[in-house]
Amino acid sequence: MVDGTVYVGSIDEHVYAIDASNGIDRWSFQTDGLVYSSPAVVDGTVYIGSDDGTVYALEAAFGTERWSFQTDGDVKSSPAVVDGIVYVGNSDGHVYALDTADGTERWSFQTDGSVSSLVVKDGRVYTVDRRTVYALGNSDTENGETERFETCSACQAELNDYDNPAFCPECGANLSDFVKETQIYDPN
Numbered sequence: 001m002v003d004g005t006v007y008v009g010s011i012d013e014h015v016y017a018i019d020a021s022n023g024i025d026r027w028s029f030q031t032d033g034l035v036y037s038s039p040a041v042v043d044g045t046v047y048i049g050s051d052d053g054t055v056y057a058l059e060a061a062f063g064t065e066r067w068s069f070q071t072d073g074d075v076k077s078s079p080a081v082v083d084g085i086v087y088v089g090n091s092d093g094h095v096y097a098l099d100t101a102d103g104t105e106r107w108s109f110q111t112d113g114s115v116s117s118l119v120v121k122d123g124r125v126y127t128v129d130r131r132t133v134y135a136l137g138n139s140d141t142e143n144g145e146t147e148r149f150e151t152c153s154a155c156q157a158e159l160n161d162y163d164n165p166a167f168c169p170e171c172g173a174n175l176s177d178f179v180k181e182t183q184i185y186d187p188n
């Protein structure tokens, strides 16, 4: 809720701005897909994704579209907005960094899974899938390169020095269940 207004997506394919005092719609905005994403509302703009694959930036006051950005998968995750960048993931595994001003793509990264949530901290965006932790943006890696390392999620032992062991050399854990991969990406 922002300034007495609740912004919410709906499975009727709309985004609604609802007056919290009386429940009356201030505006609604139609997308072409179900809207499971929760909006981020920052500086008068509502950022939200839809199963039509689009990330929308809407004027919070009027519901008019400022810009939209088309992706190739459902956008069920909720955007995070930090320092003029909208970070959002989609079902085909991409994480996008979009300029809040006009939706220009700053960078994107393809993960191995479907991105259902992400967190931004200290200039990096983090997301996880079943076995991998992704730390994207502002790292010490080479520009545009991805650094990968694997750890045992049972004992945290680093596994990069070993050649795909079936069991953790340190604690013996079965790595089909306990391996964790981390990928770090620096787009700049």
Ligand SMILES: [Zn+2]
Residues within 6 Å of the ligand: 152, 153, 154, 155, 156, 157, 168, 169, 170, 171, 172, 173
């Ligand atoms: Zn281990």
